[in-house]
Amino acid sequence: MTHSAPQPPVCVLGLGLIGGSLLRSLHDGGRRVFGYNRSAETVSAAGADGYDASTDLVATLSRAAQESALIVLATPATTIDAILDQIATYAPNCPLTDVVSVKQQVADQVYAHGLSENFVGGHPMAGSAESGWQATDPGLFTGAVWVVATDDGADPQVWRAVAQLALDTGARVIPAASDEHDRAVAGISHLPHLTAAVTAVVGAGEGELALRLAAGSFRDGTRVAGTAPHLQQAMLEANSTALLAALGETIDRLTFARDQLRDAGTVETLVADGFRARKHYEKIHAATDEPAISVEPGSTGWEAAFRNAARTGAVWTG
Amino acid sequence: MTHSAPQPPVCVLGLGLIGGSLLRSLHDGGRRVFGYNRSAETVSAAGADGYDASTDLVATLSRAAQESALIVLATPATTIDAILDQIATYAPNCPLTDVVSVKQQVADQVYAHGLSENFVGGHPMAGSAESGWQATDPGLFTGAVWVVATDDGADPQVWRAVAQLALDTGARVIPAASDEHDRAVAGISHLPHLTAAVTAVVGAGEGELALRLAAGSFRDGTRVAGTAPHLQQAMLEANSTALLAALGETIDRLTFARDQLRDAGTVETLVADGFRARKHYEKIHAATDEPAISVEPGSTGWEAAFRNAARTGAVWTG
Numbered sequence: 073m074t075h076s077a078p079q080p081p082v083c084v085l086g087l088g089l090i091g092g093s094l095l096r097s098l099h100d101g102g103r104r105v106f107g108y109n110r111s112a113e114t115v116s117a118a119g120a121d122g123y124d125a126s127t128d129l130v131a132t133l134s135r136a137a138q139e140s141a142l143i144v145l146a147t148p149a150t151t152i153d154a155i156l157d158q159i160a161t162y163a164p165n166c167p168l169t170d171v172v173s174v175k176q177q178v179a180d181q182v183y184a185h186g187l188s189e190n191f192v193g194g195h196p197m198a199g200s201a202e203s204g205w206q207a208t209d210p211g212l213f214t215g216a217v218w219v220v221a222t223d224d225g226a227d228p229q230v231w232r233a234v235a236q237l238a239l240d241t242g243a244r245v246i247p248a249a250s251d252e253h254d255r256a257v258a259g260i261s262h263l264p265h266l267t268a269a270v271t272a273v274v275g276a277g278e279g280e281l282a283l284r285l286a287a288g289s290f291r292d293g294t295r296v297a298g299t300a301p302h303l304q305q306a307m308l309e310a311n312s313t314a315l316l317a318a319l320g321e322t323i324d325r326l327t328f329a330r331d332q333l334r335d336a337g338t339v340e341t342l343v344a345d346g347f348r349a350r351k352h353y354e355k356i357h358a359a360t361d362e363p364a365i366s367v368e369p370g371s372t373g374w375e376a377a378f379r380n381a382a383r384t385g386a387v388w389t390g
Numbered sequence: 391m392t393h394s395a396p397q398p399p400v401c402v403l404g405l406g407l408i409g410g411s412l413l414r415s416l417h418d419g420g421r422r423v424f425g426y427n428r429s430a431e432t433v434s435a436a437g438a439d440g441y442d443a444s445t446d447l448v449a450t451l452s453r454a455a456q457e458s459a460l461i462v463l464a465t466p467a468t469t470i471d472a473i474l475d476q477i478a479t480y481a482p483n484c485p486l487t488d489v490v491s492v493k494q495q496v497a498d499q500v501y502a503h504g505l506s507e508n509f510v511g512g513h514p515m516a517g518s519a520e521s522g523w524q525a526t527d528p529g530l531f532t533g534a535v536w537v538v539a540t541d542d543g544a545d546p547q548v549w550r551a552v553a554q555l556a557l558d559t560g561a562r563v564i565p566a567a568s569d570e571h572d573r574a575v576a577g578i579s580h581l582p583h584l585t586a587a588v589t590a591v592v593g594a595g596e597g598e599l600a601l602r603l604a605a606g607s608f609r610d611g612t613r614v615a616g617t618a619p620h621l622q623q624a625m626l627e628a629n630s631t632a633l634l635a636a637l638g639e640t641i642d643r644l645t646f647a648r649d650q651l652r653d654a655g656t657v658e659t660l661v662a663d664g665f666r667a668r669k670h671y672e673k674i675h676a677a678t679d680e681p682a683i684s685v686e687p688g689s690t691g692w693e694a695a696f697r698n699a700a701r702t703g704a705v706w707t708g
Contacts, residue, residue, distance in 0.1 A: 197605040217603055248599060256600035260593040264607040266657065267589045269664020270643050274636050275578040276667035281566060281701050282574035283674045285535055287515040289582040290671070292610040297664035298672065304661045312651055318592050319648045323641060325588050330637045333630055339584065343622045346587020346615035349594035353608070354616065356601045383599050 079103060079236060080167070083136040084144045085155055087114050087125060089199060090171045091146025092208035095123055097241040100210045106141075108132040117205045129155075133162035142233050145170035145178070149306045152178060156185040167227075169194045169234040173257060174311040175221050175250035192234045193221035193250060196243055197261070203300055214242035220388070222247035222378045228370030235369075235388050244362070245388040247378040258314035263322060265304050266315075268297040356385075364389040397421060397554060398485070401454040402462045403473055405432050405443060407517060408489045409464025410526035413441055415559040418528045424459075426450040435523045447473075451480035460551050462512075463488035463496070467624045470496060474503040487512045487552040491575060492629040493539050493568035510552045511539035511568060514561055515579070521618055532560035538706070540565035540696045546688030553687075553706050562680070563706040565696035576632035581640060583622050584633075586615040674703075682707040 081104035084095045091107065095118065098105040106124040109115050118125040126132050136143050143166045147155055152172065159168065168191045172178045175193045182191045198216040218238035220231065235245045248256070272294040276283055296304075308315055329342040363386045367377045378388070399422035402413045409425065413436065416423040424442040427433050436443040444450050454461050461484045465473055470490065477486065486509045490496045493511045500509045516534040536556035538549065553563045566574070590612040594601055614622075626633055647660040681704045685695045696706070 197603055199606070216605065219603065246599075246602060248603075252599065253603075256596050256603050259596035260600045260604040260608045263592055264589050264611040266644065266647060266660060266664075267585045268607070268611055269660045269667075270640050270647075271582050271585045272664045272667035272671065273643060273660070274581055274639050276670055277639070278574050278577035278636075279701070280674065280703070281564075281570065282578045283671045284564060284700075284703070285515050285537065285566075285571075285574050286578040286671060286675070287534065288517070289586070289614045290578045291675075292613050293582040293586055294664070294668050294671065295610050296607045297661075297668040299665075301658075301661050301665045304665075305656065305658060308657050308661070309651070309655060312655060315657075316648065316652055318596075319644065319651065321592050321595070322588050323644050323648060325591060326584065326637065326641050326644070329584060329588075330634065330641060333627070333637065334634055337627060337630060338623065339626050339633075340619075340623060342584060342587045342591070343615075343619050343626070346584075346590045346612070347617075347619045347622075349587075349590035350612050350615040352594055353590065353601050353604060353612065356598065357604070357609075382602075383597070385598070385602070 079240075080233065081105060081139050081141040082144060082237060083107070083132060083141040083166070084146055085129075085132070086145070086147035087118055087205060087208075088146065088148070089203050089207050089212075090196060091144065092118065092205050093210060093212040094144065094146065094171070094241065095125070096121075096208055096210040097213060098237070099123055101240055103240060106132065106135065114205045129158055130162055133158055136166050137163040140166060142167045142169065142237060144237070145172065148303070149174070149177075149310050152181055156181060156187060160185045160187060166190065167192075167230045167233050169230075169237070171196055172310070173261070173307045175219070175253045177310050179221065179223070179250050190227065190230055192226050192230045194234050194238065195219040195253065195257070196238065196241075198243075203303060211242070213238070216243050217246050218243035219246050219248050219253050221250045221253065222375050222382075223249050224375050226375060228374065231369050236390060239390050247365070247382045247388060249379055252379070254311055255314045255317075258311050258318045262308045262311055262315045263318040265296050265299070265308060266319065267322065268294045272297040359385065362387045397558075398551065399423060399457050399459040400462060400555060401425070401450060401459040401484075402464055403447070403450070404463070404465035405436055405523060405526070406464065406466070407521050407525050407530075408514060409462065410436065410523050411516075411528060411530040412462060412464065412489070412559065413443070414439075414526055414528035415531060416555070417441055419558055421558060424450065424453065432523045447476055448480055451476055454484050455481040458484060460485045460487065460555060462555070463490065466621070467492070467495075467628045470499055474499060474505065478503045478505060484508065485510075485548045485551050487548075487555070489514055490628070491579065491625045493537070493571045495628050497539070497541070497568050508545065508548055510544050510548045512552050512556065513537040513571065513575070514556065514559075516561075521621060529560070531556070534561050535564050536561035537564050537566050537571050539568045539571065540693050541567050542693050544693060546692065549687050554708060557708050565683070565700045565706060567697055570697070572629050573632045573635075576629050576636045580626045580629055580633045581636040583614050583617070583626060584637065585640065586612045590615040677703065680705045
């Protein structure tokens with residue numbers, strides 16, 4: 073079992089909410105980990121809290137190359153290309169992963185930089201409306217889902233290293249193909265940002281009195297609309313193809329509901345469908361006995377076997 | 391000051407989540423209160439918990455008439471007409487209020503039964519996805535907003551009695567016209583049910599894997615879709631005119647966002663508008679220094695003065 077071998081050090085590029093929380097989680101759990109961030113303020117805050125961080129990207133990548141560290145791309149999606157340029161120059165042979173919320177676009181960018189061989193993408197499904205070092209939390213990933221990209225031809229050793237990284241943070245590892253991941257998150261993560269936004273706008277448009285009357289349904293239903301707009305835009309726009317399909321279906325269903333309410337005085341169809349969907353979600357999340365995937369990474373056809381196992385509720389436990 | 395006079399007993403018709411919680415809150419706070427519910431099971435559960443409840447509507451109303459009790463209509467919206475028939479027969483002179491989530495339709499029904507003179511509507515903005523006696527909570531209204539209908543010509547003595555009832559549960563009293571209330575709740579309460587439902591349906595449509603990846607944005611954004619469908623339908627359909635307008639605006643804004651994403655690759659407008667709206671809501675709800683309305687009910691033009699004060703952030707404190 074390779075996962076009993078000593079784990080490589082980890083190099084986290086970008087110390088925002090996700091990258092910073094990852095640095096803290098791994099460090100506090102006893103793994104060797106160092107980080108880079110563009111902002112001196114963030115690096116100095118991290119240093120003051122006892123973490124190993126630098127504002128020097130070239131020095132950080134050279135150190136990663138020397139120590140054969142697992143590099144984690146955790147900078148905003150818009151900076152990925154520039155960072156990949158530097159990785160291709162200073163640390164081209166390091167195993168590489170990322171925590172960006174879309175997977176196909178990053179995989180394409182990595183391919184364009186000739187770095188696909190050592191790359192296995194990842195996406196921890198954790199976050200909050202907060203951002204910055206102050207919001208980082210070493211417990212952010214505990215119990216959260218961490219998708220590890222499981223595309224055909226993935227390097228099994230890199231896959232293992234990335235999955236172990238996720239396990240070390242306390243996350244549950246779910247394998248999925250990059251494009252399948254992107255379609256899924258368009259529906260369950262990106263669309264909810266737009267429905268939260270429109271709910272907030274229409275509600276606030278009713279005036280001050282309406283906002284004073286707002287209770288739980290408005291509070292919870294609009295929460296993620298309070299996320300920093302540039303973060304929301306970067307995330308949603310990087311997944312525009314899948315999001316367009318989800319948004320089109322949303323408009324169709326709301327239009328049907330509007331017509332049914334106008335013509336028949338009822339919202340029965342949408343309310344009944346929504347109730348069923350929510351109960352199905354609650355049932356899936358109440359399940360606590362996730363089986364472990366028993367196939368070994370690298371065996372014949374393991375990528376498809378992993379993806380199928382994940383679709384039926386299994387997780388990778390190392 | 392009339393509110394130092396002894397308060398009348400309260401008769402709660404319907405012991406679901408709102409009515410049952412009201413019975414418990416008032417009783418636990420020392421007010422004389424008795425209730426009616428159609429279901430023997432609910433009445434027996436309430437009795438076992440030490441509350442005064444009956445399945446006999448005629449007897450309950452006769453007692454209310456004898457004791458000049460304040461009657462609170464808390465049965466489902468679809469049963470209101472039948473209950474008003476009985477009130478007109480057995481307790482036509484009692485002060486009367488309701489806790490239904492739309493105000494104009496109930497006011498019209500009360501008018502049709504000749505009971506307007508002693509009626510002042512109300513709407514506590516509290517609830518949960520739960521229902522039934524088991525879900526009742528004497529603390530449900532603590533800190534919640536309770537709209538007391540403040541239409542021109544409202545009886546100041548009945549208004550005071552209804553507002554005092556709300557204050558006795560720990561709620562904050564906000565005066566609003568019935569139609570203004572209905573437009574406001576269409577935006578901040580009823581529309582969020584439909585956006586939660588459509589978010590749940592589209593997300594669940596992506597399949598089991600997608601639901602397993604669902605995190606906070608989906609969980610919070612779809613919570614109210616889990617409310618019992620018949621309760622959602624009754625609430626939303628009773629406010630169909632105002633809800634149709636809110637739903638139309640929602641479809642327009644989502645269509646604009648879809649077109650902008652398709653044609654310009656950005657969701658900037660909706661995300662920015664949603665962020666501003668959410669922050670505005672948060673600011674309003676962070677305010678802890680609500681001024682008290684100083685006009686006395688019954689003084690000339692008090693109804694409009696109350697409504698104006700409420701629109702600028704004031705509450706009635708007795």
